[in-house]
Amino acid sequence: MSGIFLGMPVHAPRGVGALRGAEPFPVAARTALANTQLRRNLGHATATIRAKRAAVVSELDDWEELRRAGEAIKTATMTRLDEHLEQLERAFTARGGTVHWARDANEANEVVTRLVQATGEREVVKVKSMATQEIGLNEALEAVGIAAYETDLAELIVQLGHDTPSHILVPAIHRNRSEIREIFLREMAGVDPMLTDEPRMLAMAARAHLRRKFLSAKVGISGANFAVAQTGTLVVLESEGNGRMCLTLPQTLITVMGIEKLVPTWTDLEVFLQLLPRSSTGERMNPYTSTWAGRHEGDGPRDVHLVLVDNGRTATLADEIGRQVLNCIKCSACMNVCPVYERTGGHAYGSVYPGPIGAVLSPQLTGIEDNASLPYASTLCGACFDACPVRIDIPSVLVHLRAKHVEQQREDHRLPSAEALSMAAASWVMSTSTRFSAAEKASRIGRLLGARRGRITMLPPPFSGWSASRDVPLPPRESFREWWAGRGGATS
Amino acid sequence: MTSAKEEILGRIRAALGESRSVPTVVPRDYRTHGSDEPGSPAVLDLLEDRLVDYKASVHRTASADLAGTVRQVLAALLPEGGRVLVPAGLPPDWVPDASTDEGFDAPTLDGFAAVVTGCAAAAAQTGTIALDGAPDQGRRAITLVPDIHVCVVRAGQVVQTVPELLARLDPTRALTFVSGPSATSDIELQRVEGVHGPRTLAVVLVTD
Numbered sequence: 113m114s115g116i117f118l119g120m121p122v123h124a125p126r127g128v129g130a131l132r133g134a135e136p137f138p139v140a141a142r143t144a145l146a147n148t149q150l151r152r153n154l155g156h157a158t159a160t161i162r163a164k165r166a167a168v169v170s171e172l173d174d175w176e177e178l179r180r181a182g183e184a185i186k187t188a189t190m191t192r193l194d195e196h197l198e199q200l201e202r203a204f205t206a207r208g209g210t211v212h213w214a215r216d217a218n219e220a221n222e223v224v225t226r227l228v229q230a231t232g233e234r235e236v237v238k239v240k241s242m243a244t245q246e247i248g249l250n251e252a253l254e255a256v257g258i259a260a261y262e263t264d265l266a267e268l269i270v271q272l273g274h275d276t277p278s279h280i281l282v283p284a285i286h287r288n289r290s291e292i293r294e295i296f297l298r299e300m301a302g303v304d305p306m307l308t309d310e311p312r313m314l315a316m317a318a319r320a321h322l323r324r325k326f327l328s329a330k331v332g333i334s335g336a337n338f339a340v341a342q343t344g345t346l347v348v349l350e351s352e353g354n355g356r357m358c359l360t361l362p363q364t365l366i367t368v369m370g371i372e373k374l375v376p377t378w379t380d381l382e383v384f385l386q387l388l389p390r391s392s393t394g395e396r397m398n399p400y401t402s403t404w405a406g407r408h409e410g411d412g413p414r415d416v417h418l419v420l421v422d423n424g425r426t427a428t429l430a431d432e433i434g435r436q437v438l439n440c441i442k443c444s445a446c447m448n449v450c451p452v453y454e455r456t457g458g459h460a461y462g463s464v465y466p467g468p469i470g471a472v473l474s475p476q477l478t479g480i481e482d483n484a485s486l487p488y489a490s491t492l493c494g495a496c497f498d499a500c501p502v503r504i505d506i507p508s509v510l511v512h513l514r515a516k517h518v519e520q521q522r523e524d525h526r527l528p529s530a531e532a533l534s535m536a537a538a539s540w541v542m543s544t545s546t547r548f549s550a551a552e553k554a555s556r557i558g559r560l561l562g563a564r565r566g567r568i569t570m571l572p573p574p575f576s577g578w579s580a581s582r583d584v585p586l587p588p589r590e591s592f593r594e595w596w597a598g599r600g601g602a603t604s
Numbered sequence: 605m606t607s608a609k610e611e612i613l614g615r616i617r618a619a620l621g622e623s624r625s626v627p628t629v630v631p632r633d634y635r636t637h638g639s640d641e642p643g644s645p646a647v648l649d650l651l652e653d654r655l656v657d658y659k660a661s662v663h664r665t666a667s668a669d670l671a672g673t674v675r676q677v678l679a680a681l682l683p684e685g686g687r688v689l690v691p692a693g694l695p696p697d698w699v700p701d702a703s704t705d706e707g708f709d710a711p712t713l714d715g716f717a718a719v720v721t722g723c724a725a726a727a728a729q730t731g732t733i734a735l736d737g738a739p740d741q742g743r744r745a746i747t748l749v750p751d752i753h754v755c756v757v758r759a760g761q762v763v764q765t766v767p768e769l770l771a772r773l774d775p776t777r778a779l780t781f782v783s784g785p786s787a788t789s790d791i792e793l794q795r796v797e798g799v800h801g802p803r804t805l806a807v808v809l810v811t812d
């Protein structure tokens with residue numbers, strides 16, 4: 113191994129992709145909180161999905177066993193990630209596929225752009241993928257005159273509305289039916305002017321709109337929910353059939369995937385195909401799951417590519433506490449239960465990864481200085497951990513990142529960052545302000561209680577119910593409020 | 605110059621450091637088998653219940669009456685003049701006047717109203733049918749573009765759980781798992797059946 117690898121972890125580069133917001137969280141959150149329509153849409157949608165999830169999770173009496181297995185499989189995968197990736201490459205290549213590696217968003221965009229240009233096509237159809245949003249692929253393609261059509265209904269709503277996604281599973285969760293109807297009437301060429309706001313009618317309008325695109329598409333671009341290292345099998349879960357269209361009908365298929373999305377064996381998938389649909393859409397199984405292993409003679413695309421993207425993931429892996437965030441299967445259960453997300457919505461987080469997972473993933477991918485306010489965008493209530501199908505201890509990672517940020521500032525003898533300062537200017541409104549500061553004080557008492565062992569087993573209310581079931585890591589000595597107040601911040 | 609691959613692998617090794625050698629034991633005490641045998645009446649009932657819950661229709665038949673049942677189901681669903689497509693390996697007596705797939709392009713596939721196929725296996729607990737591209741199922745596109753999919757599932761192909769289903773499938777084939785007709789929950793989280801995939805899924809369940 114060459115010496116260059118032993119240097120500082122390499123984060124996702126600035127100036128490309130969608131991991132950083134234009135405004136820090138508290139500023140963006142304040143704007144969002146002023147929007148009552150948004151709050152109503154979100155409250156309705158998250159309540160609906162919480163109820164559905166609870167119902168299908170309670171059907172399985174081995175749910176906890178599945179969660180523990182899922183956690184362990186992912187953890188085990190990460191400790192041998194290099195071997196699994198090489199195995200995946202060998203298996204996928206042996207079956208006629210081509211594997212490309214990309215250190216960051218820029219390189220991934222270059223690879224995909226080159227592959228599309230080689231086909232001579234000016235249009236691609238896309239199935240919803242977090243990775244391609246993260247790297248800003250659509251913008252990169254557009255810059256060279258290639259049009260990327262989103263085909264997932266929610267992504268279509270976002271794209272036609274000149275909007276950005278606000279939820280990883282239901283990107284248009286912030287829109288209600290009548291807003292969607294208006295967008296369709298305005299932006300969809302040839303749409304029936306009598307279109308009602310009935311969801312079925314809206315879905316049929318999308319079907320008609322995209323049908324011709326699918327039938328003539330020559331290049332498809334997808335992400336992957338899982339990749340099986342041993343067999344070279346890629347897996348996409350979806351609902352509408354737009355995924356199957358993109359994966360099956362074009363001649364060229366390009367799949368962009370983060371390097372953490374592996375599972376070692378086909379058998380491992382039996383755990384995740386149970387955990388993911390129930391946690392995400394609250395269904396026993398999503399309508400369609402497609403798998404492919406390289407190229408399949410006489411069936412589907414002839415030219416099959418896989419682009420493996422780092423973009424800050426190895427930097428995340430380097431943090432022994434933070435790395436568990438890479439176990440995430442992007443189900444979105446944590447945002448659906450999060451009291452902060454329910455009030456602010458996804459846009460406030462700035463990154464394509466909103467909610468609790470975004471608060472711990474985005475700052476690790478970009479380096480904490482670029483998303484410094486996100487680890488504070490939480491009340492540490494613990495609901496995200498309970499909902500997480502792979503048991504990611506998000507509250508612990510949040511606390512860890514806060515401590516890391518404070519530590520970094522101290523080491524650098526730096527003044528508080530722009531993000532941190534702007535938090536002082538914002539009214540902090542995650543819950544009522546008194547409840548919030550009381551909770552933070554309580555968490556500081558926790559530090560005193562646990563000062564010797566580094567872990568605490570009993571917390572005062574409101575955390576006592578939560579800590580009864582698990583150990584809580586030590587919060588940093590200074591709470592956020594006290595921290596900025598000590599730097600001259602005005603209380604709101 | 606170092607390749608992207610070498611550099612990423614190097615970064616991973618540097619990031620893992622000592623923790624690389626720490627083994628993790630995966631507990632597998634979740635259910636890997638159902639309480640009922642594959643093909644048993646309880647498993648078939650469960651499959652039917654789950655399929656109907658996801659707005660697929662289920663038509664039971666004995667194998668002696670299979671061809672007749674398939675034709676009946678088609679007759680009830682087909683629009684006037686609607687043409688039927690079948691994969692090359694489907695028994696020819698099921699739908700005698702159907703066209704056999706010859707690798708038609710997508711716009712041609714769009715001219716068919718319905719497709720009839722077999723399946724590789726099914727899981728009752730989730731109402732999932734798996735297709736693996738065998739001769740009685742054909743390539744993936746034929747079960748995608750036509751608006752009606754009539755799928756024949758035999759009792760012996762039905763297991764109770766997801767682990768049993770995966771154990772029956774070959775991960776090196778192109779697989780499609782179908783759980784009800786295409787659907788979306790993207791508008792106010794309300795499930796709407798029928799978007800881009802077949803809007804009608806009819807399952808002919810052969811009970812013997």
Ligand code: SF4
Binds near residue numbers: 391
């Ligand atoms: S952190 Fe857990 S709950 Fe949140 S999206 Fe990832 S897997 Fe789902």
